Amino acid sequence: MSDTGIGARVKRKEDKRFITGKGRYTDDVRVDNQAYAAFVRSPHAHARVNGIDTSAAEGMEGVIAVLNGNQLTGDGIGNLICGWAVSSKDGSPMNMGPWSALATDRVRFVGDAVAVVIAESQALARIAAEAVEVDYEELPAVVQADKALADGAPQVHDNAPGNLIYDWEIGDAAATDAALEGAHHITEMKVVNQRLSPNPMEPRSAVAIFDTAEDHYTLYTTSQNPHLARLVLSAFYNVAPEHKLRVIAPDVGGGFGAKIYIYPEEITCLWASMKTGRSVKWTGDRAESFMTDMHGRDHITTARMGFDADGKITGFKVDTIANFGAYMSLFSSAVPTYLYATLLSGQYDIANIHCNVRAVYTNTVPVDAYRGAGRPEACFLIERMMETAAREMGTDPGELRRKNFIDTFPHETPVIMTYDAGDFSGNLDKAKAAADVAGFAQRRAEAESRGKLRGLGYSCYIEACGIAPSAAVGSLGAGVGLWESAEVRVNPVGTIEVLTGSHSHGQGHETTFAQIVAERFSQPIENVSIVHGDTDKVQFGMGTYGSRSGAVGMSAIVKAMDKVEAKVKKIAAHTLEASEDDIVIEGGVVKVAGTDREMGWHEVGLAAYTGHNLPDGMEPGLKEGAFYDPVNFTFPAGCYIAEVEIDPDTGDCKVVQFTAADDFGTIINPMIVEGQVHGGVAQGIGQAMLERVVYDDDGQLITGSYMDYQMPRAEDVPFLTIEHNTTVCPNNPLGIKGCGEAGAIGAPPAVINAITDAIGDNDIQMPATAQKIWRALKGRQTAMAAE
Amino acid sequence: MTDLTLTVNGKRVTRDVPGETLLSELLRETLRLTGTHVGCDTSQCGACAVHMDGKVVKACTMLAHQAAGTEITTIEGLANGELHPMQKAFNDNHGLQCGFCTPGMIMAGVDMVQRYKAEGKTLDEAAIRHELEGNLCRCTGYHNIVKSIQQAATEM
Numbered sequence: 001m002s003d004t005g006i007g008a009r010v011k012r013k014e015d016k017r018f019i020t021g022k023g024r025y026t027d028d029v030r031v032d033n034q035a036y037a038a039f040v041r042s043p044h045a046h047a048r049v050n051g052i053d054t055s056a057a058e059g060m061e062g063v064i065a066v067l068n069g070n071q072l073t074g075d076g077i078g079n080l081i082c083g084w085a086v087s088s089k090d091g092s093p094m095n096m097g098p099w100s101a102l103a104t105d106r107v108r109f110v111g112d113a114v115a116v117v118i119a120e121s122q123a124l125a126r127i128a129a130e131a132v133e134v135d136y137e138e139l140p141a142v143v144q145a146d147k148a149l150a151d152g153a154p155q156v157h158d159n160a161p162g163n164l165i166y167d168w169e170i171g172d173a174a175a176t177d178a179a180l181e182g183a184h185h186i187t188e189m190k191v192v193n194q195r196l197s198p199n200p201m202e203p204r205s206a207v208a209i210f211d212t213a214e215d216h217y218t219l220y221t222t223s224q225n226p227h228l229a230r231l232v233l234s235a236f237y238n239v240a241p242e243h244k245l246r247v248i249a250p251d252v253g254g255g256f257g258a259k260i261y262i263y264p265e266e267i268t269c270l271w272a273s274m275k276t277g278r279s280v281k282w283t284g285d286r287a288e289s290f291m292t293d294m295h296g297r298d299h300i301t302t303a304r305m306g307f308d309a310d311g312k313i314t315g316f317k318v319d320t321i322a323n324f325g326a327y328m329s330l331f332s333s334a335v336p337t338y339l340y341a342t343l344l345s346g347q348y349d350i351a352n353i354h355c356n357v358r359a360v361y362t363n364t365v366p367v368d369a370y371r372g373a374g375r376p377e378a379c380f381l382i383e384r385m386m387e388t389a390a391r392e393m394g395t396d397p398g399e400l401r402r403k404n405f406i407d408t409f410p411h412e413t414p415v416i417m418t419y420d421a422g423d424f425s426g427n428l429d430k431a432k433a434a435a436d437v438a439g440f441a442q443r444r445a446e447a448e449s450r451g452k453l454r455g456l457g458y459s460c461y462i463e464a465c466g467i468a469p470s471a472a473v474g475s476l477g478a479g480v481g482l483w484e485s486a487e488v489r490v491n492p493v494g495t496i497e498v499l500t501g502s503h504s505h506g507q508g509h510e511t512t513f514a515q516i517v518a519e520r521f522s523q524p525i526e527n528v529s530i531v532h533g534d535t536d537k538v539q540f541g542m543g544t545y546g547s548r549s550g551a552v553g554m555s556a557i558v559k560a561m562d563k564v565e566a567k568v569k570k571i572a573a574h575t576l577e578a579s580e581d582d583i584v585i586e587g588g589v590v591k592v593a594g595t596d597r598e599m600g601w602h603e604v605g606l607a608a609y610t611g612h613n614l615p616d617g618m619e620p621g622l623k624e625g626a627f628y629d630p631v632n633f634t635f636p637a638g639c640y641i642a643e644v645e646i647d648p649d650t651g652d653c654k655v656v657q658f659t660a661a662d663d664f665g666t667i668i669n670p671m672i673v674e675g676q677v678h679g680g681v682a683q684g685i686g687q688a689m690l691e692r693v694v695y696d697d698d699g700q701l702i703t704g705s706y707m708d709y710q711m712p713r714a715e716d717v718p719f720l721t722i723e724h725n726t727t728v729c730p731n732n733p734l735g736i737k738g739c740g741e742a743g744a745i746g747a748p749p750a751v752i753n754a755i756t757d758a759i760g761d762n763d764i765q766m767p768a769t770a771q772k773i774w775r776a777l778k779g780r781q782t783a784m785a786a787e
Numbered sequence: 788m789t790d791l792t793l794t795v796n797g798k799r800v801t802r803d804v805p806g807e808t809l810l811s812e813l814l815r816e817t818l819r820l821t822g823t824h825v826g827c828d829t830s831q832c833g834a835c836a837v838h839m840d841g842k843v844v845k846a847c848t849m850l851a852h853q854a855a856g857t858e859i860t861t862i863e864g865l866a867n868g869e870l871h872p873m874q875k876a877f878n879d880n881h882g883l884q885c886g887f888c889t890p891g892m893i894m895a896g897v898d899m900v901q902r903y904k905a906e907g908k909t910l911d912e913a914a915i916r917h918e919l920e921g922n923l924c925r926c927t928g929y930h931n932i933v934k935s936i937q938q939a940a941t942e943m
Contacts, residue, residue: 011878018886019874019893021822021862028821123807201826201834201925202887253824253887254925286827506885506926671881675927679884682928706831706923714919714929719912743928 005519006734009671013525014510023251026205027283029220034207035064035278037269038125040115040132041291042107045141045363045699046154049105052115053133060131062124065276067268068115069102077101077271078237080264082328083479086166086337086359094166097157097361099327101237101264101271107136108156108326109363110701111291116268118276122283141363141699145323146300148360156326156361163361165324166333170341170415171354179315179352183306187389192765193377195298195323195693196686197290197709198370200505202253204293205283208269212277216244221266223249224259224503225543228480230535232262232330239270249533252505256683257369258293259505260545261330265292290704295693296370298323299336299377305385311395313404315352318344318381322359322367329368333359338476339374339464345413346382347424347460347637348404353414363699369545371683371744375463380766383459383749388762397753398428398437401460417464419635421727422663424460430725431458431639431661440643453646454656457753461746462637465738466551468630483629484548485540486556488517488564490622492609494602495527498560501541502553503533507740508672509549515668516554516734520561521568522588523601539625547738550668551634551729558733559626567622568604574615575599575607634729634737638662640681642750646758651774653755655685659721660746665729665737673739674722680743681720686712687744688751692767710767793854795820796864804851810844811835813851814861822862822890826923833922836891836898837861843898845921862890865897872942873897873935882935884926895922896936900943910940 004010017023040052054066080099087093103114115132119125140154147153148163156163180186200222207220217240223229226247234242252259265282273280284292300321306314322336341355372379386404390397405424412418432438440456447454467473470481487499498517502509514528531537544553568590573580576599578592585591591598599607604622607613611620643657660677667673690710694702703709728735748766756762761776792801795818802817814820814837825847826834835846838860865871873896876882883889899918903910910918915936916929924932 012881012883014886015878015883018883018889019862019870019877020866021820021890023822023886025821025824025887027825028815030816030819199925200885200887201832201923202824202885203826251886253826254885256925286829286832508884675881675884675931678928678930679926680928682930683925705829706827707829711923711925712928713923714916714933717928717930719930719933720928 002519004515004525006516006666006668008515008669010511010515010525010669012508012511013514014508025202025251025253026207026220026222029207031207031209031279033279035118035120035276035280036122036125037272037280037282038117038129039113039265040117040129040134042110042112042114044107044136044138045110046139047107047136048139049103049107049114050135050137054115056133057117057128057131060128062120063128064118064120064278066115066117066132067272067275069100069104072102072271073100073104075271076238077267080327081236082333083330084334085477086168086333088166089169094333095157095160095164096328097160101267109365110699111365112326113264116272118272118278118280143362143364143695143697143699145298145321145360145362148362149321149358156363160361165328165359165361167358168337169354169356172352172414173354176315176317176352176354180304180306180317183314184309185307185393187305187385187392189303189385189388191301191303191381191384193297193299193380194766196296196370196691197693198256198258198293198296199289199711200254200256200258203284203286203289204259204263204265206266206269207279207281208273209279210273210277217270217273218246218248219266219270220248220250222252222259223247224252224255224505224545226503226533226535227501227541228543229262233267233270237267239267247535249503255505256371257296257373257545261294261368263292286706287704290709291701292365294329294368295325295365296367297377298367301381303381303385305389307389307393311393311400311403313348313350316344316350318355320355320357322357323362323364324359325362325364325366327366329366332366332368335369335374340378342415342417343375343378343462343464344382344415345417346379347406347462349406351414364695371680372741373546375741376745376748379459379461379745380749384752387457387753391762397458398432401458402428418632420632420730422635422637423725423727424637426725427637427639427661427663428460430723431641431659434661434721434723435641435657435659437641447645453648453758455644455754455758457642457750457757459640459746459750459753461640461742462635463741463745464633464635465547466630466634467546467548468552468633470629480542481629482542483627484542484552484556485625485627486560487623487625488557488560490564490605492606494605496521496523497529497531498557499531499538500553500557501538501543502549503544505544507544507549512668512672513554513557516557517561521601522585547740550736551732551738552628552630554734554736555630555732556626556628559628560624563624563626564622570615570618571604571607572599575613630732632731634665634731636662636664636737636739636742638742638746640746640750642754644751644754644758646773648777651770651777653689653768653770653773655718655751658718661723661725662739662742663725663727663737664739665726666735667724667726676739677722677743678720680741681747682712682717683744684747685717685751687766688748689767689769690716789852791852791855793856794858796860806852808851809847810849810851810854811846814846820861820863824887824890826887831923832888833891833895834888836894836922838894838898843895862893865893871897873939876935876939880931880935880938882927882931888922888924892922892924892932895919896939900936900940912937
């Protein structure tokens with residue numbers, strides 16, 4: 001291993017601009033002739049819009065224009081769409097309600113935009129937006145997913161009777177029922193996976209520039225996938241044809257899923273730029289983030305898991321209601337189906353699984369993929385069931401899991417996944433050793449002597465990353481292919497630029513991607529630069545989400561490097577008068593193996609571009625591109641063990657120890673991979689103990705700021721212990737599985753299992769706040785007193 | 788509009804800005820020092836942290852005119868020819884991912900180390916975590932931010 005190659009802890013190349021304040025985020029962009037947008041948003045969860053009076057606002061200082069939804073749709077701007085078609089079990093298509101970037105006749109959640117003010121400054125735009133008078137006729141609202149399905153519930157969309165978007169199933173219902181019928185033990189649970197707000201620290205922002213001379217648009221935006229944004233803006237929203245629209249996602253301050261989607265604000269700014277002939281900028285404040293960034297999770301699930309007398313799982317039956325909010329967001333339909341139900345086998349050999357999912361509309365912010373997307377919900381359910389079953393059956397929770405682990409690969413689950421590689425028992429062993437599970441009883445006793453309750457909880461997670469292959473996801477309803485592209489350019493002086501369709505918004509691609517290139521071509525890592533995030537520079541790409549940039553994005557780079565290497569060897573063989581098969585790239589040069597005949601890497605680059613002496617028929621230049629379409633998902637897996645301590649007088653709970661043993665396949669940069677686990681686990685601890693989006697029954701958003709929505713802070717998380725137990729992914733060239741979401745998937749059940757272990761009460765829903773824990777302990781004391 | 792004079796990163800500046808201008812707006816929009824970020828509207832996230840007369844303040848929660856006559860240091864003014872030990876520590880320890888909270892974290896980190904040193908107190912892990920109460924990060928889980936500040940505390 002070189003000190004900058006695969007496996008090296010290379011410090012990040014991109015850090016310098018961030019630590020010196022020279023990062024360039026979308027809100028840092030300001031162009032000539034800059035105007036500013038402020039949106040007029042519905043204060044009601046559900047209302048008819050009978051009219052909009054903009055006259056007062058139009059006359060105010062600095063106001064350039066006040067635009068509404070009728071003008072927008074009148075100009076042919078299309079409705080927002082969900083890009084993954086999921087049909088109900090009876091074959092009927094999903095019921096997608098219309099969603100205009102600016103609502104015309106009805107608003108369906110607090111924050112739904114009805115008009116936009118364009119003015120000379122942000123302050124003037126906001127002041128004028130307050131003066132836009134909207135005549136709302138309030139309608140009854142529905143907030144909770146189960147209530148949306150009840151008879152007589154308010155109807156969110158006319159074309160979705162009973163608020164039902166689809167009623168979908170996977171697996172064999174009859175066989176699963178039969179397996180449960182004959183079970184020796186059945187564990188039954190109702191589990192709520194609460195609604196979360198992703199909260200990247202950088203609020204969403206857009207700067208739209210319309211060039212009247214060229215009929216050309218440029219959009220700077222906070223996107224995880226600028227090419228997808230351009231595709232959707234062009235093909236579905238009719239903003240501009242692709243060759244007349246450049247999308248740039250510069251430095252982006254975190255995404256976590258919330259910046260995958262193409263939002264009403266981006267569409268509106270582009271259109272308003274054309275309408276006004278001004279560059280239009282919008283930057284959301286945090287209140288707008290809570291009100292309009294797509295939320296995550298929000299499942300209500302009941303499940304039954306059957307075991308035989310030996311503790312082997314015989315069947316798993318799951319019924320889930322998924323809250324989609326007021327509109328179907330871009331990937332929403334895939335989350336509780338192909339990213340959730342297909343992972344319900346967990347790490348376990350289960351012959352019979354059936355899952356039914358009903359997706360429903362409510363008068364809340366739309367829900368879509370948030371770090372983990374479906375897989376945290378699946379993992380939380382399974383791992384709570386396993387821990388509960390172990391407690392009910394009086395067996396060790398780790399060993400009950402081990403007894404059911406899948407241990408031969410490939411393994412086909414009854415919910416259409418084929419796991420390719422893993423070592424689940426090894427993960428468990430490594431985690432148990434690192435967490436010193438053997439010493440837990442002593443730690444618990446010591447905590448008790450201090451008046452504290454200590455608990456330990458396991459979670460054995462598996463996830464599916466790098467969603468693919470394109471033909472398979474296409475057959476399941478995906479509207480796009482899920483490949484990645486790359487171009488590797490060797491310059492005449494030998495420096496290398498890699499253009500990637502992946503997007504880095506914290507993941508460190510400018511370092512890790514450079515590592516694989518520097519190693520492959522034996523070049524200094526300083527001589528490799530990674531270009532991403534601009535549709536004018538990179539031809540196409542699918543962006544970064546679902547932990548796909550390593551497994552899919554880097555694989556595309558490898559494929560392009562294969563082509564470059566082949567050409568380099570041909571040039572060197574020709575120049576050095578040797579056979580191509582004898583040429584090797586090592587020690588910074590291209591040489592004939594075992595001889596002192598060599599060319600500098602830069603000499604090969606120069607030869608390629610001068611074209612003075614190339615093999616017959618060879619084109620000049622040294623630049624190759626590739627598209628990589630994976631053959632399967634990848635399956636990162638691991639074992640997490642949490643230990644908590646609770647103050648029984650206050651319910652105050654601290655995660656005092658957290659151990660992760662992950663199998664991510666090949667690791668390019670352990671420093672960066674561990675950073676991903678740190679962040680993911682903190683988000684998982686946040687979900688388990690702190691975070692929840694709350695609406696009141698009328699659909700008013702209660703958690704609209706950081707004073708109400710509790711983000712994990714430095715005191716809420718401990719230092720983590722991280723182990724790696726690597727099995728190589730057999731299906732991509734580097735053997736990578738992915739690491740971006742594991743922490744957020746694996747941590748919540750480990751923490752809740754530890755809390756319920758500590759307090760001896762299994763009935764607690766997330767977030768397990770101090771108040772909930774205190775109440776559970778009080779209830780237990782009351783019950784004990786009564787006995 | 789009213790004239791406002793203050794010193795920013797060692798340079799004396801005078802600007803004519805409206806009374807309602809926030810210090811963060813003055814820095815970002817008037818002086819175009821965009822390293823100071825705004826991540827919330829309730830003074831919770833700390834992405835806007837700068838130093839005023841050597842003490843950390845949240846620039847989104849102050850009027851620009853309140854800073855009249857003071858010396859402001861932003862993230863752009865921290866490095867003095869070479870990186871400040873806190874900046875270097877964040878790079879050494881992978882204390883940042885997306886970079887958005889980073890300027891605030893670094894400014895808060897410098898302030899906390901200086902304060903503890905001046906008061907002769909030990910800045911241990913628990914103290915660092917407590918002191919970071921006013922700075923939110925969504926990427927790092929704080930693990931490497933705490934490590935970064937620990938390292939810088941030994942070097943400053």
